[in-house]
Amino acid sequence: MANKKSFLLRIDTDKFEALEKWAADEFRSVNGQLEWIIHKALQEAKREPKPKSGKEEK
Known part of the structure:
Protein backbone atom coordinates (compact mmCIF):
# COMPACT_ATOMS: atom_id res chain seq x y z
CA MET A 1 0.00 0.00 0.00
CA ALA A 2 1.24 3.47 -0.85
CA ASN A 3 2.31 5.77 1.96
CA LYS A 4 -0.29 8.42 2.69
CA LYS A 5 0.17 11.75 4.41
CA SER A 6 -2.53 13.07 6.73
CA PHE A 7 -3.34 16.77 7.02
CA LEU A 8 -6.07 19.02 8.33
CA LEU A 9 -8.36 20.75 5.85
CA ARG A 10 -10.63 23.59 6.83
CA ILE A 11 -13.53 23.99 4.42
CA ASP A 12 -16.71 26.03 4.37
CA ALA A 23 -19.05 11.73 -3.06
CA ALA A 24 -22.22 9.84 -2.10
CA ASP A 25 -23.53 10.11 -5.68
CA GLU A 26 -20.35 8.38 -6.87
CA PHE A 27 -20.23 5.84 -4.00
CA ARG A 28 -17.05 7.31 -2.52
CA SER A 29 -16.11 8.67 0.87
CA VAL A 30 -15.39 12.39 1.10
CA ASN A 31 -11.70 11.52 1.49
CA GLY A 32 -11.84 9.30 -1.60
CA GLN A 33 -13.61 12.04 -3.56
CA LEU A 34 -10.96 14.59 -2.60
CA GLU A 35 -8.19 12.19 -3.65
CA TRP A 36 -9.95 11.64 -7.00
CA ILE A 37 -10.40 15.40 -7.56
CA ILE A 38 -6.73 16.06 -6.76
CA HIS A 39 -5.61 13.19 -9.02
CA LYS A 40 -7.68 14.54 -11.95
CA ALA A 41 -6.43 18.11 -11.39
CA LEU A 42 -2.80 16.92 -11.36
CA GLN A 43 -3.38 14.96 -14.59
CA GLU A 44 -4.99 17.93 -16.34
CA ALA A 45 -2.19 20.26 -15.25
CA LYS A 46 0.39 17.66 -16.33
CA ARG A 47 1.86 17.73 -12.81
CA GLU A 48 1.46 14.12 -11.78
CA PRO A 49 4.34 12.90 -9.63
CA LYS A 50 6.82 10.72 -11.46
CA PRO A 51 6.87 7.08 -10.36
CA LYS A 52 9.76 6.24 -8.07
CA SER A 53 12.26 3.86 -9.64
CA GLY A 54 14.28 1.23 -7.82
CA LYS A 55 14.04 0.26 -4.19
CA GLU A 56 13.17 2.75 -1.50
CA GLU A 57 15.63 3.10 1.34
CA LYS A 58 14.21 2.76 4.82
Missing part, protein backbone atom coordinates in the same frame (compact mmCIF):
# COMPACT_ATOMS: atom_id res chain seq x y z
CA THR A 13 -19.73 24.04 5.60
CA ASP A 14 -21.73 24.59 2.41
CA LYS A 15 -18.84 23.41 0.24
CA PHE A 16 -18.32 20.38 2.46
CA GLU A 17 -21.98 19.44 2.18
CA ALA A 18 -21.81 19.75 -1.62
CA LEU A 19 -18.66 17.61 -1.65
CA GLU A 20 -20.32 15.06 0.64
CA LYS A 21 -23.31 14.78 -1.72
CA TRP A 22 -21.04 14.48 -4.78
Whole structure:
Protein backbone atom coordinates (compact mmCIF):
# COMPACT_ATOMS: atom_id res chain seq x y z
CA MET A 1 0.00 0.00 0.00
CA ALA A 2 1.24 3.47 -0.85
CA ASN A 3 2.31 5.77 1.96
CA LYS A 4 -0.29 8.42 2.69
CA LYS A 5 0.17 11.75 4.41
CA SER A 6 -2.53 13.07 6.73
CA PHE A 7 -3.34 16.77 7.02
CA LEU A 8 -6.07 19.02 8.33
CA LEU A 9 -8.36 20.75 5.85
CA ARG A 10 -10.63 23.59 6.83
CA ILE A 11 -13.53 23.99 4.42
CA ASP A 12 -16.71 26.03 4.37
CA THR A 13 -19.73 24.04 5.60
CA ASP A 14 -21.73 24.59 2.41
CA LYS A 15 -18.84 23.41 0.24
CA PHE A 16 -18.32 20.38 2.46
CA GLU A 17 -21.98 19.44 2.18
CA ALA A 18 -21.81 19.75 -1.62
CA LEU A 19 -18.66 17.61 -1.65
CA GLU A 20 -20.32 15.06 0.64
CA LYS A 21 -23.31 14.78 -1.72
CA TRP A 22 -21.04 14.48 -4.78
CA ALA A 23 -19.05 11.73 -3.06
CA ALA A 24 -22.22 9.84 -2.10
CA ASP A 25 -23.53 10.11 -5.68
CA GLU A 26 -20.35 8.38 -6.87
CA PHE A 27 -20.23 5.84 -4.00
CA ARG A 28 -17.05 7.31 -2.52
CA SER A 29 -16.11 8.67 0.87
CA VAL A 30 -15.39 12.39 1.10
CA ASN A 31 -11.70 11.52 1.49
CA GLY A 32 -11.84 9.30 -1.60
CA GLN A 33 -13.61 12.04 -3.56
CA LEU A 34 -10.96 14.59 -2.60
CA GLU A 35 -8.19 12.19 -3.65
CA TRP A 36 -9.95 11.64 -7.00
CA ILE A 37 -10.40 15.40 -7.56
CA ILE A 38 -6.73 16.06 -6.76
CA HIS A 39 -5.61 13.19 -9.02
CA LYS A 40 -7.68 14.54 -11.95
CA ALA A 41 -6.43 18.11 -11.39
CA LEU A 42 -2.80 16.92 -11.36
CA GLN A 43 -3.38 14.96 -14.59
CA GLU A 44 -4.99 17.93 -16.34
CA ALA A 45 -2.19 20.26 -15.25
CA LYS A 46 0.39 17.66 -16.33
CA ARG A 47 1.86 17.73 -12.81
CA GLU A 48 1.46 14.12 -11.78
CA PRO A 49 4.34 12.90 -9.63
CA LYS A 50 6.82 10.72 -11.46
CA PRO A 51 6.87 7.08 -10.36
CA LYS A 52 9.76 6.24 -8.07
CA SER A 53 12.26 3.86 -9.64
CA GLY A 54 14.28 1.23 -7.82
CA LYS A 55 14.04 0.26 -4.19
CA GLU A 56 13.17 2.75 -1.50
CA GLU A 57 15.63 3.10 1.34
CA LYS A 58 14.21 2.76 4.82
